[in-house]
Amino acid sequence: MSWIDIGPIEAIPLRGARRVRTPHGCVAVFRTDAQEVFAASAACPHRGGPLDEGIVHGTRVTCPLHNWVFDLTTGQAVDEDARIDTFPARIEAGRVLIDLTRLANRAA
Amino acid sequence: MKRKLVVIGAGMASGRMLEHLTEDAPEAFDITLFNAEPRGNYNRIMLSPVLSGEKTYAEIVTHDDAWYAERGIACRFGEHVTRIDRARKVVIGQRGEAPYDRLVIATGSAPFIIPVPGRDLPGVVTYRDLDDTNAMIEAANRGGAAVVIGGGLLGLEAAAGLKARGMEVTVVHLMGHPMERQLDESAGYLLQKDLESRGIRVLTRAATKAIIGKGRAEAVLLEDGRTLPADLVVMAVGIRPETRLAVDAHLSVARGIEVDAAMRTSDPDILALGECVEFDGHLFGLVAPLYDQARVAADTLLGREARFVVREVATKLKVTGVNLFSAGDFAEREGREDIVFRDPGRGIYKRLVIENDRLIGAVMYGDVADGNWFFGLIRDRTPIEAMRETLIFGPAAAQGGGAQDPLSAVAALPPEAEICGCNGVCKGAIQAAIEGGATDLGTLRARTKASASCGSCTGLVEQMLQLCLGEDFKAPTRQPICGCTDLTHEEVRRLIKTTPLKSQEAVWQELGWKTRNGCHVCRPAINYYLLADWPLEYRDDPQSRFVNERRHANIQKDGTFSVVPRMWGGLTNPRELRAIADVAEKYAIPTVKVTGGQRIDLLGVRAEDLPRVWADLNAAGLVSGHAYSKGLRTVKTCVGSEWCRFGTQDSTGLGVRLEKLLWGSWTPHKVKLGVSGCPRNCAEATCKDVGIVCVESGFQIGVGGAAGMDVKATEPLAQVATEDETVEIVTAFVQLYRENARYLDRPYKWLARVGLDWVRARVVEDRDERARLIERFEISQSVYRKDPWAEQVRRHADDFAPLADLRLEAAE
Missing domain, CATH: 3.50.50.60 (FAD/NAD(P)-binding domain)
Known part of the structure; x- marks a missing residue:
């Protein structure tokens, strides 16, 4: 595992998300109402909508362009045959850490 | 070979006859339909709601072009028939002749x-x-x-x-x-x-x-x-039967065209029906007997035995809010007795007329719920001796039931009781249709025609569904907000006010939300309801807002945003235009476009540039145009009396004044205004949510217009003499809408639910209520009448950029 510190947890709003730029595309880091974070590819597979701008509810996010809903624990779309890539993410000492090894490997 | 049928007049009676005919025997006739009006059959009973603005013509069309085309009916609309030549069996119209084997005269009536x-x-x-x-x-x-x-x-x-x-x-x-x-x-x-x-x-x-x-x-x-x-x-x-063609053709005509019980005139190849006929000394003006005639006429044309029988009809007045019912004979005469019930406080009056132990007439005002039951007793000549004491209290009391449960009243009706007066549909027929699988209102309407004409019996028909289906029937009016709750928008709004509930968490907890914290459907709605009802206590939650309202810009298909600065009443100046031009160049904004609401739209702005774009615009005095919000959007104006030779009032000034008052307010859906300086209406005010048309004597305020997926003209709310009162009424209207409408209902949809009268009573007629609404609006505006762009620039500028950029680290 290769954890990267991307910033303090307070930088992500409760029930919100922030975007992280990577050499392999943008990743959205979500924070739910509980103290938990998820990381996933930021682009909706439907029309490329920015998922970090969607409404976060429970452990789901709704794409702001056409309301596709994704489960952040699995990346699976609700009622659609589609999914987004998810990546390991955790909170440690108030900092958000993500591991993008899988993303880098896929790109390589 | 098909026989030729010519029909003169495309009214409700002949329209119904053609329905029967083309359904029962689609191949029997080649049909030609003349109509003096340049259009086909529409529901004439509903002209009153069209006049009052509660319905549009499109909503009352019964047969459109496609309907006639599908049935191969040759339509000659807008063409007057000049003569019937019985010897040659042709109908002579203005544009030519039409031969017939059978002719139906349905010329209706003419106003007296x-x-x-x-x-x-x-x-x-x-x-x-x-x-x-x-x-x-x-x-x-x-x-x-x-x-x-x-x-x-x-x-x-x-x-x-x-x-x-x-x-x-x-x-x-x-x-x-x-x-x-x-x-x-x-x-x-x-x-x-x-x-x-x-x-x-x-x-x-x-x-x-x-x-x-x-x-x-x-x-x-x-x-x-x-x-x-x-x-x-x-x-x-009053009206009189239109008999000119029949008289000229030497058919037997008294007050109306005389017909026998099979609807045949004195010429057996010619039938007549509707308001133009006279049968057994009777003339006809209400729709129910005309539909009976239509059935009989269709049967006669198809060679079936059928007899028209005059039946009792009941009357209702289609004026919103006025409830009256009358049936039978209620003149005072010897041997007749009255039972009268009055409730002065509620404006209720009921009178039953009894003769020889039978109910022969009923008049009711204010409370007409039992009308159909009384009507059934009159028509069936039911002996009423046993229930006489409690008769006036209706079917529930007569059957010994105490509670006024509307379902038990319907349950008590006999199978032959008429539910739909317009189409003569009785309870038994509805019950049979439901048992035959018509388990929702739409299907039931299609199969039986119950509640398909004037619609006033819709409630009864729904009660029938409920009665027959029990738990399986979900009243169509009950639409939960989303899967997170079983409650409707209205119920949640009421509970937020009355419980009271002042946070989203309180709503989820107290109202038993099934999800952890809602979904993208209910969250924006609940957030709106809370901030509208508790402007001082509740703090707007950006995370419960759709991206546009959280970002204060409109997201585009590529993830960039569009930015629209406010131009009060559509007015701008060289300094603002220069600032906009500078911003467009500085941030390489690809598209600059003028909007329909008299603003300038900058399209293709990257999210991280938004705060700097706003800061530059703010520096030139420009603020958010809220082109992204469920809130006040634009007030479109014309130049009014300041420049226009036709302008009657300062429409531009009024538009600016309204916009400065209303801007920043959140509403259930977007709100657009228009102010036109004269009835030429250059600001297109009559298709706005609120549209003001200035006239010499003052200001006409219309509400509930639409020019989106639905196109609809405003309905007149009030006409007032002064600009001040205009502003008051508009403000009170917006606040009433804010406090009562469902989230995502534009004003026209909300008005369709509550009725314009209900709104007018509060914002026009009741001045105290108007003042209270304005006061509550001002309290809310003390929080929200400010530029969100300036606040974002000041407090959240960093949130628009990515949290981290890992591209460089990865490169190292």
Whole structure:
């Protein structure tokens, strides 16, 4: 595992998300109402909508362009045959850490 | 070979006959349909709601072009029939002949014109068809005074419609009380009082002597010397069968075209039906017997035995908020007894007339729920001895039931009880259809036609569904907000106010939300309801907002945003334009476009540039145009009296004033205003949520327009003399909408639910309520009347950039 510190947890709003730029595309880091974070590819597979701008509810996010809903624990779309890539993410000492090894490997 | 059928007149009776005919035997006839009106069959009963603005013509069309085309009916609409040649069996129209094997005359009726001087002046209209209705709407749009001659069903519906459109209305009626053919004096009194409380003046025992005016109607002169100013005179004293063609063809005609029980005229190849006929001494004006005739006529044409029987009809008045019912014979005569019930506090009057142990007449005002039950007793001549004591309290009491449960009342009706008066559909037929699988209102309507005409029995039909299906029937009106709750928008709004609930968490917890914290459907709605009801206590939650409202810009398909600065009333100046041009160049904004709301749109701005774009615009004095919000969008104006040679008022100034007052407020859906300086309406105010049209005498305020997926003209809310009162009423209207509408209902949809009368009573008529609404709006605006862009720049500028950029680290 290769954890990267991307910033303090307070930088992500409760029930919100922030975007992280990577050499392999943008990743959205979500924070739910509980103290938990998820990381996933930021682009909706439907029309490329920015998922970090969607409404976060429970452990789901709704794409702001056409309301596709994704489960952040699995990346699976609700009622659609589609999914987004998810990546390991955790909170440690108030900092958000993500591991993008899988993303880098896929790109390589 | 198919036989040739020619039908003269495309009204409700012949329309229903054609439905039966083409359904039962689609191949039997080649059909040609003449209609003097340049259109096909529409639901004429619903002209009153069209006049009052509650419905549009499109909503009352029964047969559209496709309907006729599918059935191969040759339509000759807008063509008058000049003659029937019985010897050659041809109908002669203005544009040629049409041969027939069978002919149906359905020419309906013509309005009766009282023979007084001035009856031909422009400005004198009748009330019969769509063209009459449109003429009245057009006259009403010019405002002023209307005199309706005739206080019967039609006259009162016309009066109510014209009043709803903002005219001063006086009804002139020859008899002692309105609707004397359907109501007794007590009910007539209550009706007159009700009409007068709505601002309609009713003059009884008043005879018209002349209509006077130079070149057009200006006033109505009464026999007693009184003069009533009138910009519009509506003659609604009655109708007479339209028999000219039949007379010319030497058919047997008395008051109407005489027909036998099979609807045949004196020429067996010619049938007649509808308001033009006379049967057994009876004439017909209500729709129920006409539909019976249509059935009989279709059967006769197909060679089946059928007999038309005159049946009792009940009357209702289609004026929103007026409930009256009358059936049977209620004149006082020897041997007749009355049972009367009055509740003065609630304006209720009921009278039953009994003769020989049978109910023979019923008049009800204010509470008409039991009307159909009484009607059934009259029609079936049911002995009432056993239930006489409690008869007036309706079916529940008569059967010994205590509670006034509407379901038990329906359950108590016998199978032959009529539910739908227009189409003559009885309870048994509805029950059979439900058991046959028609388990929702739409299907039931399609199969039985119950509640498909005037719609006033929809509630009863729904109760039938509930009765037959029990738990399986979900009333269509009950729509939960989303899967997170079983509660409707209305219920949640009410509970937020009354419980009270002042946070989203409280709503989820107290109302038993099934999800952890809602979903993308309910969260924005609940957030809105809370901030609208508790502006000082509740803090807006950006995370419960759709991206546009959280980012204060409109997201585009590529993830960039568009930025629209506010231009008050559509006004701008060189300094602002320069700032916009500079911003567009500095941030390489690809597209600059002028919007329909008189603003400038900068499209293709990257999220991280938004705060700097706003800061630059702010520096030039420009603020957010809220082009992204469920809130006040734009006030579109014309140049008004400041520049325009036709302008009557300062429409630009009023638009700017309204926009400065209303901007920043959140609403259930977007709100767009328009202010036009004269009725030429260059600001297109009449398709806005709130549209003001200035006239010489003041300001016409219309509401509920739409020009999106639905296109709809505004309905007149009020006409006032001053700009100040205009601003007051508009503010109160917006606040009432904010406090009551469902999230994502535009004002026109909300108005369709609550009714314009309900709104007018609060924002126009009740001045105290108006003041309270304005006060609550101002409290809310103390929080929200500010520029969100400036606040974002000040406090959240960093949030627009990515949290981290790992591209460089990865490269190292």
